[in-house]
Amino acid sequence: MITRISRNRDRAFSTRNAVLFLLAALSMAWTGACLADDYPDGCVSCHVGDTPKPKSAYRLDLQLADLGHGKGGERTKEIPTGCFRCHASTGDGAAGKLGPYIHLIHFRGEKNPFLKKYGGDCSSCHQMDPNTWRAVAKSGPRNWEMTVGDTKIPD
Amino acid sequence: MKDRFRVLWAAALSGLFFCAGIAVADEFPEGCVSCHVQKIGDVDFRLNTLLAQIGHRKVDRLKVIPRDCGRCHASDDGEDSFTVMIHQIHFDVPNINLFVQRYGGACTHCHEVNTESGEAGLKNGPKNW
Numbered sequence: 001m002i003t004r005i006s007r008n009r010d011r012a013f014s015t016r017n018a019v020l021f022l023l024a025a026l027s028m029a030w031t032g033a034c035l036a037d038d039y040p041d042g043c044v045s046c047h048v049g050d051t052p053k054p055k056s057a058y059r060l061d062l063q064l065a066d067l068g069h070g071k072g073g074e075r076t077k078e079i080p081t082g083c084f085r086c087h088a089s090t091g092d093g094a095a096g097k098l099g100p101y102i103h104l105i106h107f108r109g110e111k112n113p114f115l116k117k118y119g120g121d122c123s124s125c126h127q128m129d130p131n132t133w134r135a136v137a138k139s140g141p142r143n144w145e146m147t148v149g150d151t152k153i154p155d
Numbered sequence: 156m157k158d159r160f161r162v163l164w165a166a167a168l169s170g171l172f173f174c175a176g177i178a179v180a181d182e183f184p185e186g187c188v189s190c191h192v193q194k195i196g197d198v199d200f201r202l203n204t205l206l207a208q209i210g211h212r213k214v215d216r217l218k219v220i221p222r223d224c225g226r227c228h229a230s231d232d233g234e235d236s237f238t239v240m241i242h243q244i245h246f247d248v249p250n251i252n253l254f255v256q257r258y259g260g261a262c263t264h265c266h267e268v269n270t271e272s273g274e275a276g277l278k279n280g281p282k283n284w
Binding site for chain 2: 099100101102103104107108122123126128130132133134135
């Protein structure tokens, strides 16, 4: 009798443990999903589409052309690092600093697709540099080919 | 057992919320002082208490946190700047850092973007001591 009770208890215990384990695994998977970097190169890891529809991020050369931006953006090799040659971080470049322009684009308006579809995460564009403990904008090579007239210019 | 069960549920749920990031209501609207509160369990987690324990001079006269920390701590002062200090405290050794593990390590716990100017800055709040 006593042994049976304790065996039952054991079984109850192990099912509970299994549930606990599952939950623990689930919550770890969640944390993992959050911590894994979906956009290791920042802008160019997310701006990958060829068309503006459905409302999502499409290639930056196209997106900038839509805004009526000059060709300087398209000619840039490292995004956004190369953009700083005009948009200096100090604010005293030829064009305004990039941070405020980019923040407004991605954070203004409740229906902003960056907030709605992409979670509005600073870490999609920034990372903490563990040597200097300063946050920097992630960067990566452009994901389009340059064209002059109708001719593609290889890198 | 039941307690552990609840704790794990809470962990899973909060995991969900952290993933949603900015889309959910802001848990820490005033930054530092919304999180460094008088009671986390049995611990007094307020900044005046924590700082006293690491031998920091008194911070009783400050009014707005972290703005007034800037009376002595410059934001751009090389390796010892406030930026470097506060970032390192909250992000170093991520696998055991409580800010990363328990609070999801979100920039937006401390920072916010001003949707008029586009500048990113710090949240502030009156001292809670």
